[in-house]
Amino acid sequence: TTNRSLNFGAGPAKLPLEVLEEVQNELLSYVSSGMSIMEMSHRSKEYVKINRDAQAAIRELLNVPDNYKVLFIQGGGTGAFAAVALNLLNRTGTADYCVTGTWSSKAAKEAAKYGEVRLAFPVPKKLGQIPDQSTWTLNPKASYVYYCANETVDGVQFHFIPETNGVPLVTDMSSSIMTEQLDVSKFGCIFGGAQKNIGPAGVTVVIIREDLLGNAMKVCPSVFDFTNVNKESSIHNTPATFSVYVMERVFQWIKRNGGVAAMEQQAIAKSKLLYTTIENSNNFYSCPIDRIARSRMNIPFRVGGENGDEKLEKLFLEETEKLRMFQLQGHRSVGGMRASLYNAVTYEDVETLVNYMKEFQQKYG
């Protein structure tokens, strides 16, 4: 038995219990070395193997083609906003950004420090929408087209891969990597911070097409220079060794549990359960996101009508916390509630939440 809470946090977020127990077992002495992996050199044979195994697992889980490199960097998703521009924007000096929420907006601002940033479409007046691709204008000379596959704050997710007619596609999958099957060959570069679906904070996964390497700007810090990081197999300087180690264990857990295909099926089932509860609540609960752009990972909702009733929302948070359901508060910029249903969150966790939502509505609706 454990005293684990139900954790619907947006990140850092719930990790699989099995993985945490494995880490606990190995904490004081990693494979009879008499020391924790945290206390070991990043050049040790133990760590070098973890680094290699983690990269191999990503290749296997996402069917990464041979002409792509898998890298680990630090600096989080935000570091990758700069790294992408520093590595790729030099090719033509201009890039197209799809702004559909908080994180793509921040990425566009960061990239604008290093070159020209054009918007593929005007920022939707009301977030929660992805304009139909027929309305976009893409620059055929862009260095790349950028989009955020899943907007963690806003609850907006792309359920299609944009067509860019040969211009490399770059995507931020910080909150959706390993939650859906992916045709990596459609992308120039994919990146994602680990702290939502695949591990603790501290490491960012980058998957990049080989031919795009070698274009970094002169000012690019060496720790962000993908060509350099690749040459050193992601051990250019001291990596976030413990984070990479836990992430590697999460990958093995995903493999044991049916791989990314199974994660995708579960994500569909879990999110459907919550959206259906919202839809069937006679507007007591409401979700402002266009149906076709709704996220399977982060589900924002209001309590007490379309604009939310702040008193009821406060009460909802208090009552759910009494039942040990945590981190349900929406992002401070949007208010309301948000339930994040990452890979480690079980169907049963979501059932507990929706059952309580129904009870709460009966009591206060």
Ligand code: PMP
């Ligand atoms: N992109 C997305 C989609 C995110 O959800 C986040 C963090 N929540 C970031 C980027 C920024 O990540 P970090 O905090 O690791 O810089």
